[in-house]
Amino acid sequence: MGDLFAILTRNFDSFSAGFLTTCRLVFVSFAIAMAVGTLIGGLRAAPSKALNRIGAIYVEFFRNIPLLVLIYIVYDGLARGGLRLSAFVAGTLCLGLYTAAYVAESIRSGVFAVGKGQFDAALSLGFTQGETLRKIVLPQAIRTVIPPLGNLTIAMIKNSAILGGSLLAINDLLLNGRLIANNNARYVQTFFWAAVGYLILTGAATIAVRVLEKRLVIKR
Amino acid sequence: MGYLVDPENWKWITSGSNLKFILEGFLVNIEIALIAMVFALIFGLLLALARLSNNKVVSFIAGAWIDVWRNLPLLFILLGFALALPGALFQAWEELVGKSVPIAFQSGRIVAALLGLVIYNSAVMAEIMRAGIVSLERGQGEAAAALGLPYWKSMRLVVLPQGLRRMVPATVSQLITLNKDTTLISIVAIREVLKHTKTVVNANPFLGDFVKAPPLQAYLFVGLLFVLVNLALSRLSQRLEIKQRQATGTKVESITGIEDQVAAPA
Secondary structure (H helix, E strand, C coil): CCCHHHHHHHCHHHHHHHHHHHHHHHHHHHHHHHHHHHHHHHHHHCCCHHHHHHHHHHHHHHHHCCHHHHHHHHHHHHHHCCCCCCHHHHHHHHHHHHHHHHHHHHHHHHHHHCCHHHHHHHHHCCCCHHHHHHHHHHHHHHHHHHHHHHHHHHHHHHHCHHHHHCCCCCCCHHHHHHHHHHHHCCHHHHHHHHHHHHHHHHHHHHHHHHHHHHHHCCCC | CHHHHCHHHHHHHHCCCHHHHHHHHHHHHHHHHHHHHHHHHHHHHHHHHHHCCCCHHHHHHHHHHHHHHHCCCHHHHHHHHHHHCCHHHHHHHHHHHCCCCCHHHCCCHHHHHHHHHHHHHHHHHHHHHHHHHHCCCHHHHHHHHHCCCCHHHHHHHHHHHHHHHHCHHHHHHHHHHHHHHHHHHHHHCCCCHHHHHHHHHHCCCCCCCCCCCCHHHHHHHHHHHHHHHHHHHHHHHHHHHHHHHHHHCCCCCCCCCCHHHHCCCC
16 A cells, blocks of 8 residues: 555646546536537427427436446447447537436426416516526526536436446546556556546535525525 | 438347347346345445434444535446456356356456446445435324334334334336336446347347348437336325325425436426
């Protein structure tokens, strides 16, 4: 155990490169998840049975399939079907589309959580439809949606490790930690520092969610 | 799209022992999910009680333990155990069970896999159970104390039965996540459904009479197996949640950092 700190300093470049790659994966997947999730959440809340149905099929498929199986389908399956994606694109696409199903569900419940009375009251006060949506409904919906979206971000940070550990072999914190450990055969010490890296990310996200929650959320 | 639905590309399902082999692998995943869940429930309850303990030291240690494990990626925990645990432990398991258990459980790495799944999920379950117990009105525990019940009796007879019942839907949701997570143990070389599918895709002649399957269709088929089983579980969870809300008038508490807990319908 004496070499615990030596292992961090000697491999600092590799650790930090992996850490930054994990951040990049999370950042890009988050953008995909938010964009697709908002769209699907909109379909789920739209006043059309057919659109609801499409949204529901998306959500049920991507929420119930294991992320690793999705990666096999998109990376291995599509490549031999003729569509070859880079590991980074395939990985962020899978993680993004997977998380989008959960984003859609929380956005839908956020929109429905704003009572119909709010809408009616705003209209009767002379707000136009657009103003009602922009000034009354959306601000409230966004606030109720923040804690679940924060949860999803934390879950996504954890799920990003699957991209490095799978056949994609993206050099994230997990894979770089594994490579360092293979070189020095100090598994416990090396994994300790990789764990610290992940806890920094999930811990920071947890604190950020708590702060936002305190400042913005309306209790229902 | 043509490639995907072309019946030629789906013929592999009925050829050779393809389908049987994949389903056998899928059964391993279900078995491992159930075994891990049983242990996670037991240790999760102990951890939750320790965290809620009046003893500050016990409560702090349990809290730190729970927060560390549930904030690490599960795959990271699995790989860490598979690589860092002493090999003698794995050998001891292999000698202990020999050929008396199904083939997936004969490898010593199953110890690392099950240990990782149980440690991670017991931390998650502890958090779920704690939320259930804390959501119970204070009056319940106080009333039990006023009636003269000692701490453990009031826990066992009054607080736990009500608090835990509230968390049944969340527990079923976690079982869905756990079921999906069992595919990760293929990365520590346990012969479960993904390994079996890879064998079929490559038509490995040493492991059975297989007909080469196109990977897109094969992995999609495995994905649909999971969707089917998990869909049934999530319907069950929803129904339990509705029933519970009618019975107690309470909402399920959301728990930080778990993807499946956010989906409570409004």
